[in-house]
Amino acid sequence: MSFAQRMIETSPAPPSIDRDVLVECIRACFDCAQACTACADSCLAEPNIAELVRCIRLNLDCADLCAATGRIVSRQTALEAQVVRSALQACATACRVCGDECDMHARRGMQHCAVCAEACRRCQRACDALLTQVAA
């Protein structure tokens, strides 16, 4: 069982939403923040770095939004739906745009971009799934 799942199981502020959807979103946000941070770093080490500037920039933005959103969805106490929803929407948008960019570089052989694109797609789906659970 992941730490995220165990922290949800032991929370005194039990979420009113589906726990599996919540845990998956928490994990996807933290994993994507890590993958985007590492992808920006890998792009920096590539010989064709000049072609990867947009990828690095989107990686950095996506890492920041995933990190913030991962923290926000880790909190169950006094949950404010408007704030959680706007964070999830921003995170899903960043994951979509960054995932598209990484996919393009992955098709040209950048393996780290392929892994990062996968992390972005999973996180986008997880945010979208959680959005259906947090009432507007």
Next chain:
Amino acid sequence: MSFAQRMIETSPAPPSIDRDVLVECIRACFDCAQACTACADSCLAEPNIAELVRCIRLNLDCADLCAATGRIVSRQTALEAQVVRSALQACATACRVCGDECDMHARRGMQHCAVCAEACRRCQRACDALLTQVAA
């Protein structure tokens, strides 16, 4: 001149948007991230902490979104309007909700909440102003 302004003035990727609006948004995001972090801490030290739980939670969420958004609007290279806009919208939402909560406690005499509410209002306005400059 603030560091934020000097960093914009020396950027090789000059923003196409109004620099004063941009600099004010950068500064407001970083100031609000700091104020919300400090307000959560001050609430923790209050004797009536149990009444301040929602305030602490909103402070923490707002600090996280302001920190992420402050970083994102500090970047001018390969700017992607969709990502910047969704971050600004999430930040403005968090500032509005957190500012409302802090205002309520400020009216009951919490001075740190009064200062934090001011930082939230300024940041909300600054995000809204920058949103009018970043094309949809």
Next chain:
Amino acid sequence: MSFAQRMIETSPAPPSIDRDVLVECIRACFDCAQACTACADSCLAEPNIAELVRCIRLNLDCADLCAATGRIVSRQTALEAQVVRSALQACATACRVCGDECDMHARRGMQHCAVCAEACRRCQRACDALLTQVAA
């Protein structure tokens, strides 16, 4: 295979250090940042919140240092040992102090503190292990 491991495997700046030790440290930092964020939130929802103020404060500090250190050890390009070492030392210190506090509350029945203490212990060990690999 975790995303952290796959990102290391595909990095064009291969680490000179033991990959298993590195991957474990990256994962432990991100897991501990999440657990500490969730533990602070769970403490906020406890009826005896006034007794948990020190725990919340240490959770927040530990989450911030784990998040920063997790990003830093995710980067392999142009690695500067002094910076990585000082981050690992700060993170290990925060994990030790926060783990001690959480352990104390765990012995009094706080289950979320028990899970968080485990995340802190693992992260402290992982930072200490990586410190032996990054030359002073």
Next chain:
Amino acid sequence: MSFAQRMIETSPAPPSIDRDVLVECIRACFDCAQACTACADSCLAEPNIAELVRCIRLNLDCADLCAATGRIVSRQTALEAQVVRSALQACATACRVCGDECDMHARRGMQHCAVCAEACRRCQRACDALLTQVAA
């Protein structure tokens, strides 16, 4: 009066340390986090980006440690000297190494690196000054 100063003045957990030294450290950490984030972005837009890879990497590490340390020194409640000291030491180290790198590029005409080096020097001094106030 800055928001940081006003938040300290209204804190119910008054610091036992010199307030001017504390406020300067809080402000220097947040300003340096912003400057390093913007400097990494400016480096990304330079035609000689390949020569700036080490600068970008150090900017990113320094931004992360300044952001974490800025939050930690913003908290006055249940302050734990060991944690605060290790964060300040890590932040000062990152600022010194990043400041040295930026200085080198500033001498070659990179104006954003000159501004960032100044922010790093100020933050290093501010962390060192606060370290003399927080008992070991």
